[in-house]
Amino acid sequence: MSHINNPMEIFKLLNGSNCRECNERTCLAFAVAVFKGKKPIHACPYLEKEVIDRYGEAIEKPNTVDEYKAEAIEVLKQKISLIDLSESAKRLGARFSNNKLTIKIFGKDFSVDTKGNISSEIHINAYMVVPALNYILKGSGKSPCGNWITFRELTGGPSRYAHYQQCCEKPLKRVADTYTDLFKDMLEIFDGKQIVSPIDSDISIVLHPLPLFPIMVCYWKPEDGLESNLHIYFDFISDDHLDIESIYTLNEGIALMFKKISLRHGA
Ligand code: SF4
Structure with missing residues (x-):
């Protein structure tokens, strides 16, 4: 593991383009943010995996975002x-036994007991726990209607769309572009079902991050000079289960999870 002593050592690893994809104004600002522990080094999409592996652990300070999520949880x-x-279990059509309510997250059991203690069959990150608990607290129990809409069409979506694209769809697209086969495998590992979509994409898979809250991930491979593309679609009744902040956080969590798996298992 290489040790980092100051922001300039991080800056030297960056390409200096100031492209802002990391949501910082300049590469130098990004280097400072990473050094202070406000951003993980992998938030710059242009760093090689080998650089992230070598320096990631050395400069990642306590993650304030995760601390914030821990407080919310x-x-x-x-x-x-x-x-x-x-009563919540009845409303959601969920299982309730031994003082525990159990729902499926990506097809696996996620339980919370009457004291708020959580247990899960799969490792899910803090980003996913927040919406899961909000879903248990406020989900309406309505079944999906099968009409797909974009993030922008959700209540409160337009004002968050640019940020959503940056932190959810773009990182997922990068995983799909770089590790296309692994990406498809990951979608299926997370209990995704390939469907014949009304949207004419190369990959269309429906996932259930929460039981009554499906998302449809559509990916278009690059073709004839056209760039690849990726969009996530939501069921029309999604607003009845989660507020926009939780929907955003859920998708951010999915993007982070896929990125982490691809960095670990990608060729
Ligand atoms: S994404 Fe990377 S290259 Fe672009 S501004 Fe941020 S640090 Fe610089």
């Missing part, structure tokens, strides 16, 4: 401990 657990979970 504690607040939600408190709220869960104050509600009648068996």
